[in-house]
Amino acid sequence: MVDGCAGEERGGRQVGAARGNDSPEDPRGDLRWGSVPGLVADAAARFAGREAVVDGRTRITYAELGERVERAAAACIAAGLVPGDRVAVWAPNGLDWIVSALGAVSAGAVLVPLNTRFKGAEAAYVLERSRARLLFVTGTFLGTSYVASLRRAAGEGAGEGPLPGLPDLEQVVVLADDAPDSFRTWKDFLAAGAATPEEAVRARAAAVRPDAASDIVFTSGTTGRPKGAVITHAQTLRCYAIWSELAGLREGDRYLIVNPFFHTFGYKAGIIACLMRGATMVPQPVFNVDTALANITAERISVLPGPPTLHQSLLDHPHRDQYDLSALRLVVTGAAVVPLRLVERLRGELRIGTVLTAYGLSEASGIVTMCRQGDPAGVIAETSGRAIPGTEVRLVDGEVWVRGHNVMQGYYEDPDATAEAVTPDGWLRTGDVGVLDPAGNLRITDRIKDMFIVGGFNAYPAEIEQCLGLHPDVADIAVVGIPDARLGEVAKAYAVRRAGSTLTADDLIAWSRREMANYKVPREVEFLAELPRNASGKLLKTDLRARA
Secondary structure: OEEEEEEEEEOOEEEEEEEEOOOOOOOOHHHHHOOHHHHHHHHHHHOOOOEEEEEOOEEEEHHHHHHHHHHHHHHHHHOOOOOOOEEEEEOOOOHHHHHHHHHHHHOOOEEEEOOOOOOHHHHHHHHHHHOOOEEEEOOEEOOEEHHHHHHHHHOOOOOOOOOOOOOOOOEEEEOOOOOOOOOEEHHHHHHHOOOOOHHHHHHHHHOOOOOOEEEEEEEOOOOOOOEEEEEEHHHHHHHHHHHHHHHOOOOOOEEEEOOOOOOHHHHHHHHHHHHHHOOEEEEOOOOOHHHHHHHHHHOOOOEOOOOHHHHHHHHHOOOHHHOOOOOOOEEEEEOOOOOHHHHHHHHHOOOOOEEEEEEOOHHHOOOOEEOOOOOOHHHHHHOOOEEOOOEEEEEEOOEEEEEEOOOOOEEOOOHHHHHHHEOOOOOEEEEEEEEEOOOOOEEEEEEOOOOEEEOOEEEOHHHHHHHHOOOOOEEEEEEEEEEEOOOEEEEEEEEEEOOOOOOOHHHHHHHHHHHOOHHHOOOEEEEOOOOOEOOOOOEOHHHHHHHO
């Protein structure tokens, strides 16, 4: 599985390296399908009569999915989209997300998924930064009107489109039966594409090149400002053909996709992988353990990737024995420390034949290393597996560096940030600290970027601090991750009040809930007279973590 793993010293820096073996695990999806539209068309033909998506009471076959995607692509062309235009989707997991996203990509557009946890200002920033021309947005989700949220954030400005504060955004399509003035309903949008000839739609899809950008996934960094990682069609197809091969995804599998589609784990290890293998997608918009158990039983779910907290909640459910989970055969997890006991319980109590762990980040197409079927439970629990085929993993002074076909093309329109992240010879500096065992298995031990993971969501202290610092009564702020029994880690804020302020922890937490996605909101706030800093003024987060 690994060609070599060695340690050496270069230029005074400790270096260890492992290379993924290209054969026989690399099926080269980029060569087979060429582009995501090519994959969609192939799946519609190969798996025509097989069930493709189950979304509530709606059940469609692969042939029907292919037809719906073509209709959406026709509507995108009718709307004036040209190859390379950015199209955003801000909606929960569901059939409409799948069709709108694949339709846009089939029309040559570049997909920009938006986090459903975002507030209006956070979504508006990504829309502005990507210069998206078209947005597909849900109506109301979890009691929140996304349209109203966007209007509050970007309803005023110099532009003349549906949202004046976003002059590049020419059209907003609401994935519902009703839409406000200047917006369009999903039904009306699709109807407008009826006049677009089928030949034009298929020609547009066939013209998409493997090296063209397929998506831009925005991810935050130490600056606190989201940056868009650009990934091509070829990268997406090669990486997730490999993922599907290593995981052992099969035709006829039934895949409960709880991981959000706006995340690579949901979109690419979910939708794209299912298209490759002819698996049935069962999207679940929000993780609820009772709903998940009911879906697993009713739909005979066989594949359930997700963070460790998801699987732990299934195992610990007091009425688990009342559900038939016998069809489950494949679990892929990661994003946090995986207890050995969890792996043993999944294998022993639920009799799941394949339990694997993996490690990735948006800048590396979402996948860097992965365990292999047959690996011992200890390797699966204690490591994230080995470099995927066609790639290399190196440790430089403990930091994980990655090189290969999975490394992004760069950050969208941000050459300076790209140069900081990727070396001239193609190595991506991940910002994560790890160790490699003699077999090349990677274990992540720390995060240079201070990132912590809340229930599977990446939380970046710099981004949270930037928002909290806008509160009028906050003079100084620092955020660290602290352990949480349910979510793995949550944010804790250390704040310094402005003179004369009577701000309380509850006040700041309540304010935070109105301003940022819930997973970013501090669960605890502690007020200090001043934050610990060294002689040069650098914040000493190690002291704060020790205090926490």
